[in-house]
Amino acid sequence: MRALSGSFLVQMGGMAIAFVSSWFLARLTTAEQYGLYIYALSVVGLLGGMAAAAFDDLSVRQVAAYQSQQKYQLLLGIIKTGAAVTLGLSFLFALIVYTVPQSIAQNQHYFNQNKNLLLLSAILLPLWALTQWGQALLRGSKFVVYSQLPDALIRPILFLLLVILGNFVCQIPSDANTLLIRYTIAAVLSLLICLWWVNKKVLGSMPLNTPKAHYDTYNWSKAAGVFFLISSLNLINLRTDVLAIGGLLPSTDLAYYNIGAKLSELLKMAFVVSNMVFAPLIAHHFAHQNTTALQRLATRSAWLSVGISLPLVLLLLLLGKPILMWWGSPFATAYAAMMVLCAGQMFNLGCGLAGNLLAMTGNERWIFVSIIVSTIANVALNLWLIPQHGILGAAYATTISTVLKNLIWVIVVYNKLGINATILQTKI
Numbered sequence: 001m002r003a004l005s006g007s008f009l010v011q012m013g014g015m016a017i018a019f020v021s022s023w024f025l026a027r028l029t030t031a032e033q034y035g036l037y038i039y040a041l042s043v044v045g046l047l048g049g050m051a052a053a054a055f056d057d058l059s060v061r062q063v064a065a066y067q068s069q070q071k072y073q074l075l076l077g078i079i080k081t082g083a084a085v086t087l088g089l090s091f092l093f094a095l096i097v098y099t100v101p102q103s104i105a106q107n108q109h110y111f112n113q114n115k116n117l118l119l120l121s122a123i124l125l126p127l128w129a130l131t132q133w134g135q136a137l138l139r140g141s142k143f144v145v146y147s148q149l150p151d152a153l154i155r156p157i158l159f160l161l162l163v164i165l166g167n168f169v170c171q172i173p174s175d176a177n178t179l180l181i182r183y184t185i186a187a188v189l190s191l192l193i194c195l196w197w198v199n200k201k202v203l204g205s206m207p208l209n210t211p212k213a214h215y216d217t218y219n220w221s222k223a224a225g226v227f228f229l230i231s232s233l234n235l236i237n238l239r240t241d242v243l244a245i246g247g248l249l250p251s252t253d254l255a256y257y258n259i260g261a262k263l264s265e266l267l268k269m270a271f272v273v274s275n276m277v278f279a280p281l282i283a284h285h286f287a288h289q290n291t292t293a294l295q296r297l298a299t300r301s302a303w304l305s306v307g308i309s310l311p312l313v314l315l316l317l318l319l320g321k322p323i324l325m326w327w328g329s330p331f332a333t334a335y336a337a338m339m340v341l342c343a344g345q346m347f348n349l350g351c352g353l354a355g356n357l358l359a360m361t362g363n364e365r366w367i368f369v370s371i372i373v374s375t376i377a378n379v380a381l382n383l384w385l386i387p388q389h390g391i392l393g394a395a396y397a398t399t400i401s402t403v404l405k406n407l408i409w410v411i412v413v414y415n416k417l418g419i420n421a422t423i424l425q426t427k428i
Contacts, residue, residue: 010145012269014152021160022259026327028167029174035251036176038258040121041183042242043097046235048128051090053231054224055082056136062220063140063202072206077213079202081220082133090129094122120180127187131155134194141202150194158186230368237375237401241394244382249390252330257391259327260334263316264341267309271349294357295419302352302423309349313342337395344399347406354409354421366412374405 025034059082066075098118131150138147162182166172241261245254285293316323320338324331358366378401385393413421 010148010152014148014156015266015269017153017156017160019262021156021163022262023327024160024163025174025179026255026259026331028163029176029179031252031255031328031330032250033175033179035246035253035255035258036117037179038242038254039246039251040117040176040180042239042246044121044124044128046239046243047093047097048090048125049132049235050228050232051093051125051129052086052132052136053235054089054228055085056132056231057227058082058220058223059133059136060140061223063137064142067141067205073212073214074216075206077215078220079137080213081215081217082137083130085224086129086133087126090126093129094125097125098122116177117180120177120184124180124184124187127184127191131187131191131194134191134198137198137202138194141205143197143201146197146201150190154193155183155186155190158189159183162186230371233371233375237371237378240375240378240382241398244379244386244397245391245394248383248386253391256331256334257337257394259324259331260338260391260395261341263320263323264338264345266312267342267345267349269308271305291418294417295425298352298354298357298413298419298421299423299425302350302421302425305349305352306346306423309346313346316342334391337391340392340395340399344395344402347399347403350423351406351410352421352423354406354413357413357417357419357421358409361417363412363416366408366416370405370408373408374401377401377404 025037029037055078059078062078063075066072066078098121135147135150138144159182162185163174163179166178166182167174172178242254242258245257285297317339321332321335324334324338355367358364378397381397381400382394385397387393389396410421413419
């Protein structure tokens with residue numbers, strides 16, 4: 001319970017810092033430069049996440065298993081293998097980030113203006129990937145709160161301090177390049193702290209006389225390939241709208257959309273609360289074949305999530321434009337897109353624990369199917385709708401793909417388990 005409450009507080013703190021930081025950056029720099037910075041971070045987040053994906057969830061699973069079984073040679077082996085694969089993939093993706101735009105650039109002047117941004121993104125990418133991998137090792141060792149600190153609090157706080165120091169003490173104006181330099185410095189420090197914890201809490205848990213590492217290469221490779229595919233599709237699905245806007249529209253539009261999207265994502269906190277309360281009970285009730293209890297959990301989760309989020313949705317509906325204008329008056333143009341994204345989030349919340357019910361009851365393949373379908377739809381719709389409707393088109397595409405994924409989950413849960421996971425089930 002302490003881990004759950006600690007995780008919730010860390011995530012809440014991280015979200016608060018993210019909003020303070022976004023407001024600060026929007027005030028210190030132009031919308032165009034802020035948009036370029038957001039686009040660079042989105043590319044790094046996608047490719048850095050993919051570089052870590054192969055041994056991220058796999059490390060969580062195997063580290064926990066090897067520690068409980070005291071198989072320290074295999075534990076050492078998967079740590080070394082994960083580090084090598086993550087580092088190798090991140091350097092490969094970094095090379096792609098820096099060289100591919102140079103070879104396909106049609107506007108050479110625009111490329112030369114942003115060449116430093118590409119170089120900084122390439123430097124940041126391995127730092128991002130290794131931090132994800134280190135956090136996975138900490139999660140696998142059951143240091144759940146520690147595993148969230150580098151991403152959620154340490155790096156954002158250090159970055160914000162460096163921005164304040166750079167702008168107000170050193171009098172260095174903020175643009176996309178200087179922001180990314182400061183972010184990279186914060187990422188280096190955050191990674192060092194993360195690796196120090198890994199050394200102390202994961203490696204430190206092993207006996208001092210642990211012999212050479214052992215490698216279960218065949219099984220690790222099979223599992224890593226599956227994890228890489230699933231996680232990569234998830235990352236593409238999550239970042240398609242931002243990447244498509246950055247590639248098809250001016251960077252100012254991306255700046256406006258980013259703030260609207262962040263506000264709509266506040267609704268996810270309701271799911272975090274609901275998930276913490278109900279998700280751990282699903283496997284228990286399924287093991288006892290207690291369908292009535294599972295139905296009760298699903299219904300309560302859906303109603304709790306929607307109930308928590310409804311006041312915030314009404315607030316954004318009524319006061320969304322003034323709230324967006326806190327970042328600057330032009331940001332109010334993201335109001336319609338924000339409300340479309342909120343509709344998608346509410347639909348997601350109204351479907352309750354459908355995804356968790358699939359994951360915890362042996363129906364994971366349907367999650368994989370839904371991710372493939374929704375990712376293809378998301379990419380296609382963004383490429384089709386953004387040129388016609390701008391950032392509103394991106395919001396439509398994201399919301400439609402979210403609805404599609406949840407519909408698949410709800411239908412499969414009803415057919416396989418006989419449970420209505422949605423808010424339409426009124427009897428608790």
